[in-house]
Amino acid sequence: MQINLTLNGAEQSADVEPRYLLVDYIRGTGNTGTHIGCDTTSCGACTVLVNGTPMKSCTMFAVQANGTSITTVEGLKQNGELHPIQTAFKEKHGLQCGFCTPGMMLTGVALLEENDDPTEDEIRWAISGNICRCTGYVNIVKAVQHAGSLIREN
Amino acid sequence: MYPPAFNYSAPTSVEEVLTTLTNEGDGARVLAGGQSLIPMMKLRLASPAFLVDINGVAGLDYINDVNGHVAIGALVRHNDIVKSDTISSTNHTMASAAPWIADPIVRNRGTLCGSVAHCDPEGDWNSVMLAARAEVVAQSASGERVIPIDDFIVDFFTNSLQPGEIVKEVRVPKYSGRGGGAYMKLERKIGDYATVGVASQFELDGDGKIAQAGIALTAVNAKNTRATAAEQVLVGETPSDELFREAGEAAAQAAEPETNVRGTAEWKREVVSVYTRRGLETALAQAQA
Numbered sequence: 001m002q003i004n005l006t007l008n009g010a011e012q013s014a015d016v017e018p019r020y021l022l023v024d025y026i027r028g029t030g031n032t033g034t035h036i037g038c039d040t041t042s043c044g045a046c047t048v049l050v051n052g053t054p055m056k057s058c059t060m061f062a063v064q065a066n067g068t069s070i071t072t073v074e075g076l077k078q079n080g081e082l083h084p085i086q087t088a089f090k091e092k093h094g095l096q097c098g099f100c101t102p103g104m105m106l107t108g109v110a111l112l113e114e115n116d117d118p119t120e121d122e123i124r125w126a127i128s129g130n131i132c133r134c135t136g137y138v139n140i141v142k143a144v145q146h147a148g149s150l151i152r153e154n
Numbered sequence: 155m156y157p158p159a160f161n162y163s164a165p166t167s168v169e170e171v172l173t174t175l176t177n178e179g180d181g182a183r184v185l186a187g188g189q190s191l192i193p194m195m196k197l198r199l200a201s202p203a204f205l206v207d208i209n210g211v212a213g214l215d216y217i218n219d220v221n222g223h224v225a226i227g228a229l230v231r232h233n234d235i236v237k238s239d240t241i242s243s244t245n246h247t248m249a250s251a252a253p254w255i256a257d258p259i260v261r262n263r264g265t266l267c268g269s270v271a272h273c274d275p276e277g278d279w280n281s282v283m284l285a286a287r288a289e290v291v292a293q294s295a296s297g298e299r300v301i302p303i304d305d306f307i308v309d310f311f312t313n314s315l316q317p318g319e320i321v322k323e324v325r326v327p328k329y330s331g332r333g334g335g336a337y338m339k340l341e342r343k344i345g346d347y348a349t350v351g352v353a354s355q356f357e358l359d360g361d362g363k364i365a366q367a368g369i370a371l372t373a374v375n376a377k378n379t380r381a382t383a384a385e386q387v388l389v390g391e392t393p394s395d396e397l398f399r400e401a402g403e404a405a406a407q408a409a410e411p412e413t414n415v416r417g418t419a420e421w422k423r424e425v426v427s428v429y430t431r432r433g434l435e436t437a438l439a440q441a442q443a
Contacts (some may be wrong), residue, residue: 001162014184015157017155018159018160019157019158019159019160039155039196040155040193040196040197041192041193041260042256042345043188044259053261054259054262054428055259055263056189056256056259056260056263058262059188059189059193059260060192060263061188061192062385063162063164063207064185064188064207064209066164070322075389083242107258107259113380125258126258127258128257128258128294128344128345129256129259129260129344129345129437130259131256139411152340
C-alpha cells in the first residue's frame with residue numbers, strides 16, 4: 001500500500017505491505033536510533049512521537065502512520081544544535097548503554113511539552129512505559145528535570 | 155516478529171466500516187488502538203485475514219454526559235479517560251482505574267471500547283464496567299442494539315457481538331444518589347497484567363443505606379466476574395467496617411484463581427477480600443464527601 005508521511009520534517013512516501021511494522025519502516029529509512037527491544041509492547045525502546053504523542057512503533061503498522069508526522073531521536077536536533085533534552089542527558093549522564101535513551105528522550109520531550117517543571121514523581125510516572133536496564137533511572141530522572149530547567153531558561 | 159499477511163483498509167466513516175466488515179465476513183477484525191490485537195497477531199495467537207482500521211473515522215472520540223450516563227466513543231484512548239473532567243466528576247471507579255491501565259505510552263493509543271471488546275480476563279476495564287453496570291452499544295449495517303455488560307462478556311476473549319457488528323460506544327450510568335467507587339489493582343510492575351483487580355462501587359439512598367452495589371473481579375476467573383453474593387451483602391444495609399469485611403469475604407468466594415507466576419491461588423483470594431474491603435472504604439469516603 002502507498003503511504004505518505006512526514007518523518008523528522010521531511011516528506012516521505014513508500015509502498016509497504018500492511019503487516020510491515022512502523023519501527024522497521026523507520027529503521028529502513030536509515031533512522032536507526034529507534035530501537036527494537038522487546039518487540040512485545042513492553043520496553044518502550046521503539047518509542048517515537050506520532051503527531052507529537054509518544055507511541056510504541058513496534059505496535060503500529062507503517063500503514064497506520066499514513067498522513068501523520070513522526071519524530072524520532074534523529075529529529076530532535078534543530079539547526080545543528082542539540083535539543084535541551086539531549087544536552088541534559090549528556091550533562092547529567094542520563095545513559096549508560098544508550099539502548100533505551102532515544103525512547104526515554106522522546107517520552108521526556110512529550111512530558112516537558114505539557115509540563116516544563118515536572119516533579120520527580122511525575123517524571124517517574126511518565127517514563128514508566130520505558131524500561132532501562134542500566135541506570136536505575138536516577139540520572140534519567142535528573143536529566144529530564146534538567147532539560148525542563150534548560151527549556152524554562154530559554 | 156511478524157503476523158501472517160492480511161489485507162487492510164482504513165475507512166473514514168462508520169458506514170464504510172460496517173460495509174467492509176459485512177463484505178469481508180468472519181475473517182475481518184476491527185483495529186482500534188491495536189495495543190492488544192497487534193501483539194497477539196505478532197505472537198500468532200490471532201490471525202485475522204482483514205483489518206478494518208477505524209482510527210481515521212471522525213467523531214468517535216467523544217466522552218459525552220447525556221441522559222443519566224456517560225457515553226464513551228470507540229476511539230477514546232485510555233489516556234483521554236485519565237484526563238477527562240467528565241469522568242473524574244461522574245465515576246470514581248473509572249477515574250481510579252484509568253491510570254493503572256497498561257503503561258503511559260500504551261494508554262496514548264489503546265482504547266476503552268477496544269479493551270471492553272477484547273474480553274481478556276486479565277484486562278481491567280470489564281471489571282469496572284461490571285461494577286458500574288455499563289452497557290455496550292453495538293452497531294451493524296442493520297442498526298444498533300444496547301447490550302448490558304453482563305451479557306456482552308461471554309467468556310475468555312469472547313464477547314457477544316454478532317458478525318458485522320462493532321462496539322460503537324460504552325455507556326456508564328451516573329450515580330443516582332451519592333456514590334463512590336474504586337478500582338484496586340495489584341500488579342508486579344507497570345504494564346504487567348493484574349495479579350488481582352477489584353472494582354467496587356455503590357450508591358447511598360437518602361437514609362444513608364446502600365441502594366445499589368457493584369463488585370467485580372479481574373484475573374481470578376476465566377472472565378471478569380461479578381461477585382453477586384458480595385453485592386447482596388451490601389444492598390439495603392448501612393455501611394460499616396463489619397459489613398465491608400463480610401462483603402470482602404463473599405467476594406473472595408467468587409474468585410477461582412490459579413496458582414501461577416504471579417502468586418498462589420490462596421493468596422490471590424485473600425487479596426480479593428482485602429481489596430474489596432479497601433475499595434468499599436474508599437467508596438464510602440467519596441459518597442459521604
